[in-house]
Amino acid sequence: MILWEAFDKNEIFILILNIIAYGVLFLLPKKFTRDIVLLFLVWGFTIGIFFDFTIGGGLIDFYLLNDSNKYGLNDICYYLAFAPFGYFFVHFYEVFNINRGTFIWYVTVWALVGLGLHWIFILIDIVNPKNGYQLLYSFPVFLITQTMTVLFYQLVKSKHKVLKNAEQPD
Amino acid sequence: MGFAVFFFIAWLITAIFFAIQKKLSLIENTFIFMLILVISINWSWIIYEGFKFIKITKEPMNYTAFLFFRSVIIPMLLVLQLNLVHQSKTFGSAALITSLSVATLLLLDGLSFYLNITTYKNWHIFYDFLYFAGLHAIAYYLLWLFRKVSYRGVNYS
DSSP states (O other): OBSOSSOSHHHHHHHHHHHHHHHHHHHSOOOBOHHHHHHHHHHHHHHHHHHHHHHSSTTTOOEEETTOSSOBHHHHHHHHTHHHHHHHHHHHHHHTTOOTTTHHHHHHHHHHHHHHHHHHHHHTTSEEEOTTOOGGGHHHHHHHHHHHHHHHHHHHHHHSOOBTTSOOOO | OHHHHHHHHHHHHHHHHHHSOOSSOHHHHHHHHHHHHHHHHHHHIIIIIISOSEEEOOSHHHHHHHHHIIIIIHHHHHHHHHHHHHHOSSHHHHHHHHHHHHHHHHHHHHHHHHTTSEEESSOOHHHHHHHHHHHHHHHHHHHHHHHHHHHTTOOOO
16 A cells, blocks of 8 residues: 555645535535434445446456555545535435436436546546546446435435434334 | 356345344444445455455456455345344354354355465465454444444434
8 A cells, every 4th residue: 555656636636625525514504314424425435435446446447546556545535535425415415305306307417517527537637547448438337326326315214314303204 | 157156145145134134224234334345345455456465366257256255245244244143132142143254254265265266375364264353343343333423412303
């Protein structure tokens, strides 16, 4: 393990992204119970790690993260930035009162936001595609993960109290 | 062969998990599953790909078997045993369940060598025993910590 190969634009961007994402997380009104906040922070973090280590490394190896093949502190900081986005996804799901009729738009917009961020990551060499990987291939990944998030959130909501000021489901 | 065997084991453990009476909530089970998955992925990356203490096959289907072991079997078995431990009435039965779970993972390690999915280069099965035992302790304390942080002193009314 290394800290980083060279501390340059990608490390600075990751740091700024973390500061903004965690800053927004702490500034947002506290809508959810503590277990739900923890759950969706870990959800975002885990999905990032799972996909990157499954298709981004190993035998498939579709992209190089940051400047090195070695696992570094900069990579861990990159994954930590995923955690608040897992929370933002369910936060705005509630803010915009998303339902069966609007969830298709909600997931599509989030998938496009994810694609936009991925484009920036490629532009500043955080993600370096290889072995024929193209930016657009991330779109289905975002669609799948975010649809899964909606389904999982609805399941949790049907069994547990998720909002601080809501009634406990039967 | 390796793919079919590990896929079946992953399916079997998942099916048993859904069949049993669960003592952890959906939120707790998911939380523990995900954190154990993160540890499992990072551990295998550092030990296998970083230090190259263990060699993984380059054969695609057997490599997929390794992914099933790392990303499904290990976290799912940990969550399953945690539910069973919380159901057990005595310390002895809880210790027995944990020991059986560690033994299962070591047996699967052995199966992984037998089916040429992994090969030890500069490693010993005792280190894996320590890792699996540690992972069980981590799962237990993560649940304790999650419950402490989430529910203690909470009154949302």
